[in-house]
Amino acid sequence: MATRSSHVFFGVVLVFLLAWQVSAGATQLGLEDAVESALEESIDCRIVQLEWEQAQLAYKKAMADNLLTQSTYDHRLAELNLMKAETAYKKGVATAVTTAVRRFSDVELAMLDLRIREQQLQLSAKAEELTLKKAATQNASEYEVLEAKATLAKSQFDYQRAADDLAEKQQAFSILIGSEEHLPDGKLHFVPFDTPLPEILAQVLESSVAIREARDSLELAKLELEKLLLEETADLLVRDARNKVTLAELRLQQSQATITQDLLAAYNGVNNAQRVYEASNNALELQSRQHDITKGQVTAGLKTEDDLAKARIALWEAERSVYEALTNYVVAYLQFDEATGEDVRMSLETMVKGINGAIGTFSSPAVDKDLGGHGDSGHGRITICRISCCIPDQCLEFGHRH
Numbered sequence: 369m370a371t372r373s374s375h376v377f378f379g380v381v382l383v384f385l386l387a388w389q390v391s392a393g394a395t396q397l398g399l400e401d402a403v404e405s406a407l408e409e410s411i412d413c414r415i416v417q418l419e420w421e422q423a424q425l426a427y428k429k430a431m432a433d434n435l436l437t438q439s440t441y442d443h444r445l446a447e448l449n450l451m452k453a454e455t456a457y458k459k460g461v462a463t464a465v466t467t468a469v470r471r472f473s474d475v476e477l478a479m480l481d482l483r484i485r486e487q488q489l490q491l492s493a494k495a496e497e498l499t500l501k502k503a504a505t506q507n508a509s510e511y512e513v514l515e516a517k518a519t520l521a522k523s524q525f526d527y528q529r530a531a532d533d534l535a536e537k538q539q540a541f542s543i544l545i546g547s548e549e550h551l552p553d554g555k556l557h558f559v560p561f562d563t564p565l566p567e568i569l570a571q572v573l574e575s576s577v578a579i580r581e582a583r584d585s586l587e588l589a590k591l592e593l594e595k596l597l598l599e600e601t602a603d604l605l606v607r608d609a610r611n612k613v614t615l616a617e618l619r620l621q622q623s624q625a626t627i628t629q630d631l632l633a634a635y636n637g638v639n640n641a642q643r644v645y646e647a648s649n650n651a652l653e654l655q656s657r658q659h660d661i662t663k664g665q666v667t668a669g670l671k672t673e674d675d676l677a678k679a680r681i682a683l684w685e686a687e688r689s690v691y692e693a694l695t696n697y698v699v700a701y702l703q704f705d706e707a708t709g710e711d712v713r714m715s716l717e718t719m720v721k722g723i724n725g726a727i728g729t730f731s732s733p734a735v736d737k738d739l740g741g742h743g744d745s746g747h748g749r750i751t752i753c754r755i756s757c758c759i760p761d762q763c764l765e766f767g768h769r770h
Contacts (some may be wrong), residue, residue: 396553397545399472400720403713405545406468407461416453416460423453444584451577455709462706465716466699471537471544473695476554478534480688485523485530487681491674492516492523556694557719558645561638561701569631572708573624582623586616634700634707641697648686648693655679655686 397405407413430446499516502508542548573579593609662679665671698719705715 394551397550403468409546410464416457420453420457455577462712465712471541472552474537478537482530484684485527489523489527492520496520578623582620589613589616634704638700638704641700645693645697648689652686655683659683
């Protein structure tokens with residue numbers, strides 16, 4: 369007669385396999401293709417693109433009209449409006465791209481979570497079954513039985529929540545790309561961040577639309593003041609013009625300070641994300657070795673299969689941490705490029721090509737073999753550039769294999 373725990377285990381395997389069959393029916397989509405589809409589907413991107421096109425038409429019209437008037441002010445205003453529209457377009461694209469990266473990786477993270485929760489549920493079901501057998505021979509107390517049941521109930525809840533989360537993340541990704549026929553292949557790439565802040569800051573301050581606008585306002589205010597002084601205008605109007613010049617100077621300083629602070633925050637953000645990624649790789653290396661040690665101890669009869677399952681869970685959790693850290697790094701990298709006014713699609717292309725590093729894919733072949741063939745969903749793959757990257761005070765090697 370089948371025990372309650374065996375029914376639970378069968379249900380888990382059935383749910384997992386059914387979910388995998390659904391996923392297996394979809395073709396895999398790489399990050400670059402996923403982003404391209406997301407951009408095509410994004411209404412916000414289409415709006416800012418049309419607004420930019422309208423701004424280009426308005427600029428051409430203004431330049432044609434200005435052939436007669438030769439107005440410096442009208443010329444600068446037309447250029448400024450065009451730059452604003454281009455900046456808004458780039459910002460809209462950047463938002464869509466970073467959202468796509470998040471949705472792309474969310475599916476993979478949810479799959480990794482489900483794999484972990486499945487293993488934990490198997491352990492809880494086995495522990496409850498053993499406790500019930502002990503209780504039948506009066507070798508386990510009523511409290512131990514209740515504790516085992518509570519642990520199993522929590523594991524069941526965690527597993528179902530992970531399954532629901534995976535379904536939600538897959539649906540969100542399908543909506544993002546406008547198709548239910550594709551799932552992300554889960555591959556992310558790493559390229560080192562080695563941008564010198566002083567150099568890029570100078571470029572950003574020079575090309576910033578906000579600063580350009582503030583400078584133009586200051587220059588116009590100065591021109592107006594000079595005009596009033598030449599015309600010997602009343603003191604009240606001159607004082608007003610002087611105040612406007614001072615305000616324009618302060619607003620220029622304010623814009624410069626804001627942009628500097630924002631860029632520094634983005635710069636620190638990507639560097640910190642890089643360090644977290646390095647630390648998570650170190651933790652993964654440790655868990656990988658611990659898993660191998662435990663596996664050897666099981667073979668030698670020093671530890672049990674449950675001990676190996678727990679080591680496997682710890683290893684998978686470390687893998688998930690690496691993937692999450694890599695996702696955060698990619699997003700931070702793109703956000704920094706957005707802050708500099710770059711087109712993040714070019715940055716993403718650089719990342720996908722894996723410039724400066726040899727791309728390798730890692731999964732857990734040895735660990736998957738331990739599962740009896742159903743533990744690997746075909747995902748859990750993290751593509752990383754294996755490279756040496758020197759940053760201030762330390763030289764880091766990124767990438768991991770096990």
